[in-house]
Structure formats: structure tokens, C-alpha cells
Amino acid sequence: MLRDDLKAAQIDAMKAKDKERLAAVRLILAKIKDRDIELRTAETQPDDDAMVIEVLQKMAKQRRESIEMYRQGGREELAAAEESEMKVIEEFLPQQMSEEDTKAAIEAIKAETGATGMKDMGKVMAELKARHGAQLDMSKASGLVKASLS
Structure with missing residues (x-):
């Protein structure tokens, strides 16, 4: 399950003292937790992996838009930070179709x-x-x- 992979990645990042990766994984887990809370009142619960993928896709789309806006505004350092988060997010997304x-x-x-x-x-x-x-x-x-x- 993707959720387990994310939790394992969080532990690995803590052990490796990789602060950027740890922050990105924690951000992903926080978004998933928010989505879990939203779905508490839903009548039907989606498949867990499907829900996690949906959250990751939304986060990736937000990062792409942010990177584009930062580049247009000449804020290369902020675009680089978003790109590093984007790489972590994409690690957990399934292979995209060509x-x-x-x-x-x-x-x-x-x-x-x-x-x-x-x-x-x-x-x-x-x-x-x-x-x-x-x-x-x-x-x-x-x-x-x-x-x-x-």
C-alpha cells in the first residue's frame, strides 16, 4: 500500500537526516490525513491507494503550477524548492502513461x-x-x- 510506503519513507528520511525529503513526505502524509478527515462523513469510502494517488496527483499539479509561476516571477530559489518536493511526490505516483x-x-x-x-x-x-x-x-x-x- 502506498500509505505504508510513505510511512516507511518518512522513517528512512529521519534515519538519514534528510530534512528536505522528510519535510516533503510529512507534507504528503498531512494532506492524506486531511483527506481522511474529509472522507469521514462520506457515504462511500474510496479504495485507499486510489485516494492516496488522487491526493498525490493534486499535489503534483499544484507544484507544477507553482514552479511555472515562480519562474515567471523570477523566483528561481522558490521554484527549486517546489521542484525538490515534486520529485518526492512523483516517486510515489504510479508510472504515467506516455x-x-x-x-x-x-x-x-x-x-x-x-x-x-x-x-x-x-x-x-x-x-x-x-x-x-x-x-x-x-x-x-x-x-x-x-x-x-x-
Whole structure:
């Protein structure tokens, strides 16, 4: 389980006295704890690994946006700090699908669902997320689906 891997990484970082990695792992665990608290009142509980992956993907997306904004603002030291956190986050994410694999998955889903135009984008995106949500950055996939359907 990813949660166990994260706790083990926290212990390893403490033993190695790697303060940056330890801070990043603690941040991840704190976000997961926040999500656990949010889900206490939910009627259905998602799979634990799926929930952890969702949290990690959201954190990675936030880091990418922050890095871009810091670079535009000329704050290279802050961008470097975000990149180091991003590397730790990406260690725990599953291997992402390549662009070619993503396009192939989109074409397969289009063929199965009979999607032909932009009106079918929601149907294709929903199926893509259901099948490959953990291995895809859905914002990038959205652009590929849009290009494929137009």
C-alpha cells in the first residue's frame, strides 16, 4: 500500500537526516490525513491507494503550477524548492502513461463508445478516467481528447 510506503519513507528520511525529503513526505502524509478527515462523513469510502494517488496527483499539479509561476516571477530559489518536493511526490505516483499510449487508449474508447464529435467528450473523458485515472494527468488527457474529437 502506498500509505505504508510513505510511512516507511518518512522513517528512512529521519534515519538519514534528510530534512528536505522528510519535510516533503510529512507534507504528503498531512494532506492524506486531511483527506481522511474529509472522507469521514462520506457515504462511500474510496479504495485507499486510489485516494492516496488522487491526493498525490493534486499535489503534483499544484507544484507544477507553482514552479511555472515562480519562474515567471523570477523566483528561481522558490521554484527549486517546489521542484525538490515534486520529485518526492512523483516517486510515489504510479508510472504515467506516455502520450502515444494515451492517444491509443483514447482511440480505443472512441471506438467502443461510438464517440464522433465534441458532444461526446464527457463520455470519453469519464471512461478514460475510470480506466486510466491513476496513470494520467487528466488535464493533459483533456487536450488530447479534444484534439481527437475535433
